[in-house]
Amino acid sequence: MRKHISAVFAGLLLVGLLFTPMYPQQSTPATVSVQVDSSIRFQTIDGFGASLTPFEWDGIFKAHDPTQPEKVTASLEDRQAIARLLYTELGLTHARLFLNGFEPANDNEDPFTVNNVGFDWTWVNWRTDFVSLARPYGLQTWWATFTMDGGEREAWLRQPGSACALDPRLIDEEVEWLLAAVLRFRDLELELPYLAVNNEPDLCPPGFKIEISDMVTIVKRLGARLREEGLATKIIVSDGWIPENALRYMEAVLGNPSARQYVGVLAYHAYSDGYDDPDTLLNTSAQGNPPHAAVEVRERIRALAEQYDLPVWMTEVCFCTPRHFSDFELLRGRLNHLHDELTITNVSAFEAMNLYFLDRPGVRDELVHVYFRSDGTLYRYEISMYGYLLGHYARYVPPGSVRIKVDTSDPRVRVTAFERPDGKLAIMTINNNPYSVAVNLVFSGVSVSPDALSVLTSREGKIWESEPDIAITNATASASLPPLSVTTYVTR
Structure with missing residues (x-):
């Protein structure tokens, strides 16, 4: 009887083993x-930063969240505290400044004579005020990128009927427009070390804002006028929307000796090959396998930069629209992107989207979150998760550091x-x-x-x-x- 019971028990045990799910054991990974x-x-680091959105820019926060007030305000003390978070706590050193709206109509009919009466510096002053405020906290490099697709104030520079494309007949007026802003910074003792002729010159569907041949002409003429004014400002080529297009501008400008002498930085945005998509990032770069197309174009940019001994910057990227990831996973994806830029292109600078902006779940493109009351007054600000994670690099890798x-x-x-x-x-x-x-x-x-x-x-x-x-x-x-x-x- 004992033997029979034992046999039955053994049989039941075997059946149990056969029908119990067999989960694979995860071995401890090797060291x-x-x-x-x-x-x-390898490259010497220039710094980390992001773009400025001035509090004075009416409607910009409401445009991204309809519940926000049209006009917002922030006290001097709050602005200083935000600058301290960015440039002291997080260790940023860069600020990217969008410039437009300062010449609402052509100042005169002579593109070689700047008529100061024809300029409204209000929008530029918002940026220069920030630079003056942030420098004591650690801001070292402020640079300008220009946009002529911001509304009616630049309509006179554009092709008739276009919302974004430069009228090629007005190239000298475009050069004067750029020069006037640089002179404004100099007059305020805030000389720009760098400027990009246009933010995303390759994005004006179905074509470009500035044709590649026209960009070469602008760089030559602007560079010459900068030097005539005694300015050391160098030109960034090209702050383009995607690396593939930015490379075309780079090759054309650097291929022209007259233009090449005025170039100080090669730059691009990362809106291609999945770098604006967290799912792609976490399934390619994070697995040690960056997208092939991304590697190929970045290797070409790196080779061009090495040929002409120029630094490379990645100057904009965002997720831009809400994604269904946790904040940390979104930004782990972004740091894997940063790793690729540092090691494939050998970038010297990495610029996030916003220095500060609204707290937007699923987007997370700002380094400091700002919060407004219904009457528009700023009442709270805090370092975002993006700020902390980028701070892992920015705070501990100051300008002058060399990648090894x-x-x-x-x-x-x-x-x-x-x-x-x-x-x-x-x-x-x-x-x-x-x-x-x-x-x-x-x-x-x-x-x-x-x-x-x-x-x-x-x-x-x-x-x-x-x-x-x-x-x-x-x-x-x-x-x-x-x-x-x-x-x-x-x-x-």
Whole structure:
């Protein structure tokens, strides 16, 4: 009887085993090796920043959220506090300034004589006031990009019937228009180090705002007039909508020796190849496999920049419309994009969409959130998650830092490393694995071996958390990366 019961039990046990779901066991991943070599060096970092939306710009916040007031106001103290968050707490150093609306009608019939009476500097003053306010907090590089598709104030410069395209018969007037704004900055002792002729000159469906041949002419003529005025301002080519089109402007301008001498930066926006789509980013770049087309065009831009010894900036990108991702996942996607720009194109600067803007769920293109009462007064502001995550880089990689070689044994653990002007190393890691990863960081090529690493980490629900220092022994440090996380290490 005992034997029979045992046999029945054994049979039932076997049946149970056969019909119990067999979940695959996830083995503990091997330790990831991260090799940091300071002897192999790449681009020098110019900084991180974003675009300014002045509080005085009536209707701009309401245009993005109908519940917002038409007019908003912010006290001087609040503006200073926001500048401190951006340029001191987060470590930004750039501000991108959109300029338009300052010449509502042609100042005169002579494009070679600026008639100051014909200009209204109100819209420009909103930007120059911000520059003056933000400089004490750490703003170092302010630059202008121009737009003639902002309304009726630039209609006289455009082709008849077009909302965005330059009338090629008015190229010299366009040059004067640009020059007048640069002179305004100089008169206020805020000389522009750089300017882009136009924001997204390649976006005016079904064509371009400025034809490529006309851009070459503008750069030549504007550059000559800047030098005649004793201005050192360099021209950015081209602040284009997508890299593929921006490259066409770059090749044409740099291929002309008369125009080339005035160029200081190559720049593009990242609205192609999935960089404006978090789903694409998280399923390509975050897996260590950036889109092939994105790699190809960026390698061509990098080669062109190296040929002419020019820095490259990525000057705008956004998700722009709400996406169904958590805030952290949206921005983990964006940091993987940043990694690609730093390591494929060797960009020296990365510009987010907005320095500050409304708190917009599913969009998250602003570094500081601002909140208004129904009467338009600003009552609250705070660093956004985007601000904190970009701050993993901006705060710890100041201008003058040099990117150095780093290799990782796991393509989903994406690492960049920099030697800072103070001699310290900053190592940025993105763990795109859904599990914790043990890492060994091995340092070589350093003149003085560091003895410890400070640690700052962010993950879903836990942002900018400091952890205990990690010792470095025999040029090696052992660390652990939380799942789906961003971690910054700085040598001590």
